[in-house]
Amino acid sequence: MNNYEIVSPAGNLEKLKFAVLYGAHSVYFGGDSFNLRDKSRNFSHQDIEDALRFCKAHNVKTTFLLNSFVHEDDIKQLREYVKSIEHFDFDAVMISDPATLEIVQNSQLDCRIYLSTQMSTLNHLSANFWHRNGISRIVLARETTLDDIKKIRDSSSVELEIFAHGAVCISYSGRCLLSRYLSGRDANQGACSHPCRWNFALVEEKRPGFHLEIIEHKRDTHILSSKDLCLIHKITSFKDAGVNAFKIEGRMKSLYYAANVTRIYRHALDNPDLNNSFKDFYNSELDLVSHRPYTDDLFNEFSDMENRDVPYIKKVVFLGYINNEEQTDNPVVKTFNPIRPGDIIEAISPLNRDNILDTELTVLEIRNKDTQQPDELARPNSESYIKFDKSIPGNSILRKKMAV
Ligand code: SF4
Known part of the structure; x- marks a missing residue:
């Protein structure tokens, strides 16, 4: 058995199938509610049943997402929803909110519980706190440095997962009010309208409607938009630091995206001795999925991360x-x-x-x-x-x- 997992996105059953066939050890998907991709075509109860059957047949693990934040008015519906899925044999459910943790722990769901990156876990004390409270795996905050991951690993036996590839938020580990403020859609409830990717202009208070151009680069002005994360060439360092699972972001992307990115990371992790000879191939394949310019600096060189010139690239x-x-x-x-x-x-x-x-x-x-x-x-x-x-x-x- 490998001591690492590639965790691939499954925006629908078709994408799940291809993520599995192209090398995922594990897939993540959400149901009708309480996950962070409201607009992805999420899984009905019948879809969940089909997904679990397919994954078990291919010896691939499943993580079911219950990772939105919970308002007072959501509690009753969350309890009912968890009750409606408690007969499913997931390997794990992913939570963000302690309310969901409590509801899941008091349900008949018989699976591991993972903690979402939304909880911004950055140190071993937090990691051990969650571990003591029933969390088996933590998706670390995207701002955790490689050195800090090593320190957490040295002081905690909880499983660690990181984001390895895909779009990232400009805000702290996805804790962001931009979308709620600018379009009334709450990112922390799975309804982000991605205003950080909008093309911005400047308006002077006494001249409404008169848009002054901000010149950022020759195409557009995306002053808040970040580059996409790509850790392909650092992946073995993170594995050696004790990371157990590598998440590929992209439930809203195509099945081609999920499949191709999965196979490249799987090949890189399974064949560390071939990484140098396949370097150009990995680069060109990851350039052939839709993305913004890549960065691998998010963890260790966060202060130097450029966030300019981020056109969407589709080749x-x-x-x-x-x-x-x-x-x-x-x-x-x-x-x-x-x-x-x-x-x-x-x-x-x-x-x-x-x-x-x-x-x-x-x-x-x-x-x-x-x-x-x-x-x-x-x-x-x-x-x-x-x-x-x-x-x-x-x-x-x-x-x-x-x-x-
Ligand atoms: S608006 Fe941008 S930074 Fe904020 S949650 Fe959405 S994607 Fe992330």
């Missing part, structure tokens, strides 16, 4: 995936963006031992899945038989580089 179109489990010459493709005969595209595939390299393919023929007739186009949100110039593994994901 590939996610086309779809092979909806067959096994390698085949004539797969069924579920399409998210149009595919045409003659297109030259790329496939990424689930890790097969350490084989991680991508495949270039030419689309030879498309046939309608129902009529079996040739088609000039595989349309979004449909399934087609597509013949390529070579056979590709089941569950491969198809993408196309965008023209620059």
